[in-house]
Amino acid sequence: MNSSILTIGHLARQTGTKVETIRFYEKNGLLPEPSRTEGNYRAYEPDHLNRLSFIRRARDLGFSLDQIRALLTLSDNRGQSCAAVDAIASEHRAEVEKKITDLMALKAELDRMIDQCECGIVDDCRIIETLSPK
């Protein structure tokens, strides 16, 4: 057997991914189906490892699987303009910015609510009161 051939477990350990997640990526078209050994084990090649590393990095940066699929396709066509790549990344950044803004507004509301609580009995609780209809 070729020494550069990897089992799914190797791929998992080398990328910090669970085995089930790798199979999930395959089923969802992010990772190409590898060839199989005689015993029907998946036999990965270095390219698979690179691709999975790419996916994991992009996931760590919060890209969706759809976005990653698009990024992978783009990175496979290395002569094309990278404007499309920039568009995906910028769109994602805008989503992240929006989430931050929303969560900061939320936190401000929670702060207001919690700071009012004097921790007596529920009947006087400002938190419950804030949540209850007028």
Added chain:
Amino acid sequence: MNSSILTIGHLARQTGTKVETIRFYEKNGLLPEPSRTEGNYRAYEPDHLNRLSFIRRARDLGFSLDQIRALLTLSDNRGQSCAAVDAIASEHRAEVEKKITDLMALKAELDRMIDQCECGIVDDCRIIETLSPK
């Protein structure tokens, strides 16, 4: 028929909730099962409306359904200490704070990545390069 009896559609309109969501809350033990009319329609009383409003407010503040279930139970025992209420709210606030911190770190990384992009061809793209394994 009692004029204070409400159909599921009334409840939906008055709380800005979809009908399916109300049935979902019932199935998941957040909203008690109402009695039924002869035609098997759900017949809600004002208490249901109050409870649903509470749930929606709490959802708007990002509480999980589990947390809301707990908050509802606490608010039904109005003589008890509200320390438990405070604990749930504080725990949630801490989660929100962590999310904000994480997202801000993420945004900083995205900023770095995107700012490097000179939008030439993919082969030179710093975004793809950042994502690719060394």
Added chain:
DNA sequence: TTATGACCCTATAGCGTATACAGGGTCATG
């Protein structure tokens, strides 16, 4: 009176991103 259309019912499947488990097969090591 009947026909229309708005509303309601149940049951089931789907979204996204995995994770877990059951029930089995394969492989290297002692």
Added chain:
DNA sequence: CATGACCCTGTATACGCTATAGGGTCATAA
């Protein structure tokens, strides 16, 4: 040749809904 680590497929679960199919009920208008 037995053990245990690893692999396989298929299915179920998590969260918080949303959507759809296929039907029943009810109020209003002609």
